Amino acid sequence: MTKRSGSSPRPTAGRPDGSTNDQRLLDTRGPSDWVHTDPWRVLKIQAEFVEGFNDLAEIGPAISVFGSARTPAGHRSYEMGVKVGAALAQAGFAVITGGGPGAMEAANKGAAEAGGQSIGLGIELPWEASLNPYVTFGLNFRYFFVRKTMFVKYAQGYVVLPGGLGTLDELFEAMTLVQTQKITQFPIVLMGVEHWSGLIAWMRQSMLSDARIKESDLDMLTLTDDVDEVVDLMVKARDAR
Numbered sequence: 218m219t220k221r222s223g224s225s226p227r228p229t230a231g232r233p234d235g236s237t238n239d240q241r242l243l244d245t246r247g248p249s250d251w252v253h254t255d256p257w258r259v260l261k262i263q264a265e266f267v268e269g270f271n272d273l274a275e276i277g278p279a280i281s282v283f284g285s286a287r288t289p290a291g292h293r294s295y296e297m298g299v300k301v302g303a304a305l306a307q308a309g310f311a312v313i314t315g316g317g318p319g320a321m322e323a324a325n326k327g328a329a330e331a332g333g334q335s336i337g338l339g340i341e342l343p344w345e346a347s348l349n350p351y352v353t354f355g356l357n358f359r360y361f362f363v364r365k366t367m368f369v370k371y372a373q374g375y376v377v378l379p380g381g382l383g384t385l386d387e388l389f390e391a392m393t394l395v396q397t398q399k400i401t402q403f404p405i406v407l408m409g410v411e412h413w414s415g416l417i418a419w420m421r422q423s424m425l426s427d428a429r430i431k432e433s434d435l436d437m438l439t440l441t442d443d444v445d446e447v448v449d450l451m452v453k454a455r456d457a458r
C-alpha cells in the first residue's frame with residue numbers, strides 16, 4: 218500500500234535503487250528478526266481473533282466449563298465434570314473447555330458421550346500439549362487473552378469446577394466482566410462446595426467487610442454440587458435471553 222499526497226504522480230518504482238515491492242518480497246532473503254517484532258505479532262493476534270470468531274460463530278448456545286488441568290480421572294471432581302458436561306449437552310448446550318486434561322477432559326467426555334458438541338480451545342504451552350480425546354471440535358490458540366475472549370463471547374454462562382491458578386483467573390475475569398456490566402445475564406456456577414467455600418468465606422470476611430466488593434457481587438455466584446440445579450439455572454438464563 219502506498220500513501221499519496223497532493224497531486225504528485227504515483228511512483229512506479231518503490232525505491233531509488235529501482236527495485237519493486239514484488240522483487241523485495243520474492244527475490245531477496247534478509248534477516249528474519251522482524252517476524253518476532255510487536256507490529257508483526259499484532260497481525261498474528263488479529264489472525265487468531267478472526268479465525269476464532271469465524272470458527273465459533275455458528276456453535277449455538279454454549280456453556281464454558283473450567284477446572285484444574287491436574288484433576289485425575291476417577292476423582293470426585295472429575296466425575297462431577299463428566300456429569301455436568303453430559304447434562305449440559307442433553308439440555309442442548311455446546312460445552313466449551315480449555316481442551317486440556319483433568320477437569321477439562323471430564324467435561325468434554327461427558328458432552329461427547331452424551332452426543333453433544335464438545336469444544337476444546339487449546340493453548341500453546343512451554344511443554345507439548347494436545348487436545349484431550351473427547352474434543353469433537355478444537356482450536357489451538359497462541360495467546361491466552363485471545364482464547365479467553367472466546368470463552369466469554371461464545372458462552373452464556375460459566376461452570377467452574379475445583380481448580381488452581383488458571384481456573385481462578387478465568388473465574389475472576391468473568392466476575393469482573395459481570396460486575397462492570399461488560400456481560401449481562403451470565404450465570405457463574407461454582408461446583409465443588411467443599412473446594413470453594415473457603416474462598417467465598419474469605420471474600421465475605423475480607424473483601425466485603427472492607428467494602429471492596431458489594432453483596433451483589435457475591436450474589437452473582439451460585440455454589441452447588443447439584444448438576445440439575447446447574448442445568449436449570451443455565452436453561453432459565455437461556456430462555457430469558
Ligand SMILES: C/C(=C\CNc1ncnc2c1ncn2[C@@H]1O[C@H](COP(=O)(O)O)[C@@H](O)[C@H]1O)CO
Pocket residue numbers: 282283284285286287314315316317318321339340342346379380381382383384385387
Ligand atoms: C498441567 C498440564 C497441562 C496443562 N494444560 C492445559 N491445557 C489447556 N488449558 C489449560 C491448561 N492448563 C491450564 N489451562 C487453563 O487454565 C485452567 C486450568 O488451570 P489450573 O491452574 O489447572 O486450575 C483451565 O480451565 C484452562 O483453561 C499437564 O498435565
